[in-house]
Amino acid sequence: MTTSGNAPATTIVEARDLTKRFRASGGGWGRRAQVHAVEQVDITLAPGEVVGLVGESGSGKSTLGRLMLRLIEPTEGRIRFEGEDITDWSQGRLRPLRRRMQIIFQDPYSSLDPRKTVAGLIGEAFAIHKLYSRRERRERTVALLERVGLSADHLERFPHEFSGGQRQRLGIARALAVEPRFIVADEPVSALDVSVQAQIINLMAGLQRDLNLALLFISHDLSVVEYISDRVMVMYLGRIMEEAPARDLYTKPRHPYTEALLSAAPVPEPDVERKRIILEGDLPSPMDPPSGCVFRTRCPYALPACAEAPPPLREVAPGHRTACIRDDVL
């Protein structure tokens, strides 16, 4: 494996032209149908950086997160982690590396093994990597539990004895056990009650800051992403539409999809009268995405030229990149 020339301190994980096409079942008539889940995505995270990944269902955001951890094999593209190209590494070779990259799941009910106690769930991380002595493992487990707002009293309990929010804390503790540098959080608060969401967001924001974690925060909830992220990427039908520092993106969106998404999100402020952009229709099928710009079929500003080729991401302001040819409207 070649080591890249750039200093590893500036990026922790970097993907180029990442593409994933799933074989669809029942394609029919000769040609195998393919689901274009992720198409030619470039993404980079610096150590300690929080990148928000926003998109609707079917946009490929969860697939992208799993691709970066190589939990799913990419169809095309390269992934570098801490300067090393890990695209072709075998799963066996990746195993020690998994200590440094982790994932937090959406559903706190299906993401914890119902047959293991809390001690077993978190201890598994140590056992897999043969870390620490028996006693140390226990001490570290308790320390982790306390770190996420639980306590040693919970060690011998099973997941079903916890509420949704507590389970999500357990999921976070498990991910932190191996002391990763990079975490993919896939909709970590979407399944939680409103009053519990804020607890988990506070917890994650605090841990991220204290441990200087690189965090890829995947969510469909724009306000949560805005709150926690340094930089935000907007995804639609497998492609990145826009990418910018969080504040720029929310205050000065440069892509029609971002603009529509922001205006569609209900805001809990009844006094604020807002102009709402209602997009026509639904997300096109990822099995047969539109030619050219994938958003053009719902875009209020689409031109004939939009159908020609997928517009590349262009820098329109420092760190602000958009995949739209219509500079004249936004």
Add this chain to the structure above:
Amino acid sequence: MNPKLRRLLPRLLLVGLILGLALFAPLLTDQDPVKMTISERLQPPSADHYLGQDEYGRDILARLLYGARVSLAVALLAAAAAGVIGVTLGLVGGYFGGIAELFTVRLTDIVLSFPPMLLALLIVTILGPGAETLTLVLTILYTPGYARVAYGETLSARSVEYVEASRALGASPFRILFRTILPNISGPLIVQFSLTVASAILIESGLSFLGLGVVPPDSSWGLMIRAARGYMVYSPLPLLWPCLALTVTVLAVNALCDALRDIYDPKAAREGGLLQAARSLVRFPVAGEARRAEAEPAEDAQVKVSDLRIEFATPHGAFAAVDGVSLAIGRGETVAVVGESGSGKTMIGLSILRLIPGPHGSITAGSIALRTKQGDVLPLEQLDEEALEEVRGRDVAMVFQEPMTSLNPVYPVGEQIAEALRRHHDLNKREALAKAIELLERVGIPDAALRVRDYPHQMSGGMRQRVMIAIALSCTPALVVADEPTTALDVTVQAQILDLFQHLRDEGDSDLGLMFITHNLGVVAEIADRVLVMYCGRIVEEGPVREVFRDPRHPYTRGLLSSIPRVNQATGERAPLTAIPGTVPGPGERPQGCAFAPRCAFAEPRCSVEEPVAHSFAPGRSTRCLRWDELGPAAARDTEREITQEAGQ
């Protein structure tokens, strides 16, 4: 002692006893199982022969005990061997897929395609009869059963997130298979084992009975039954003993495996805890007279609910999902009911159509008065099912959260709308279909004349929700209850549906009352005139949306509003979120006094004793808090800082 262990122990002892009897046969009887005494054939029980003698004068007890050794050994060995081989095949095939999957599936298909008896005959012909051959035959016969169960379960377990989590942690496939997946699929496998053992004992008997198993003069239960059958007319007892032994053994093994399965399922017990929780619940005081705000639009209310109580019977006693709720929805008014899971908001919606899931749930107190289109007021809580069917759809309709499961997948959507229309109107098929197209146009479905023939699966989630709304509107009801109608939808589609509701209200039916149940405060702000905030089965705050959002007078409402992440648009500053500590109490855990007190930053000692009543402090507004007047707009700042500190820990 753990209740699960208490259940296991007697069963374990029984199976142990049966195995012990077989194992220690030589110690238990000094009779020789193969020694014949032809002169004493078919003798009834005596002092020397406790169970009598068979057709060759052999001691039946001795033959039963020695026979058990063969029967049980063959059955247990075969079940265990088949289990190990089958489970391994199933796990590997299910987890890795590819060639391993092909091998497992095809192998089981091949074995299963042979008639079992034919297979047995084939093997016995090649190897000759005997206990060893029998074990081999049974192992081959039962392997596919295990493989199938293990394969199917592994296939579904493989894609569960906790398996992915193990992979993400770097666990080896071996570890994932045997440490994560195997324990989780052990339930069905234990059941499979118990079925196999029972069935193996029976097949052993059957094959021996046919002369393909154990060779005489050795004893087995099957052989005994075979021999005794010939004489059963003269002497039924020799037939009874082996049959009895067979039955008791099979039942004991089944019972043991049932208990074992529960032991391995951590979810299956802890009854003590729940029971106690339920007891504390029964003592829970019934909500007394809830004083209602006078400024309610009671006169022309489409629906008026008073002191409603909905109880659910559980194995551990009744609990109230809704406890003393009163509300009214006026003509043309949109009322949002907001709350978290377990708040009872859905139950209130269902109760207005009298759709509380029975037989466990029921309305135990209160009244629901619904105004029909003709202006009559119907006491819904008293109507029988037949009268309710008339009311549903015609006067009040419902839109559910998940349109895929609430539409019938085998009929085109047009027919489903037409059916709803024809239930309450005198229309023929063609007229109804024309009306259905009109309705689809009204809810914003393009090319309605074509889409009317689509099946639900051909439509997107947003389109299906539009169809549901069309069905709800089909008979122009006076009231629509929408239960989380946009929760399953994407943000941009949610905006479309909210827009549709607004549009229907503004331009269509200005009289349409709408109850909008949601957990999303943003949606409330967009759609509703009035909001009811629910917590633990009660309305804790009520009022016009703007006023409640600007000046919440219940700590729970205040907490909900401040737990929404906000970034200051001017400065980009991110204030720490003021989270509500703790979690919503479960159905059996509702605290005494104010249910919110344990999570409340304003709670005083009296809050966990005294049950707050709804206090109307301004026109149209009420709150259920003892300290509502201290919750002015300015008063809360300091306390919020406290909450943040607590929640941050």
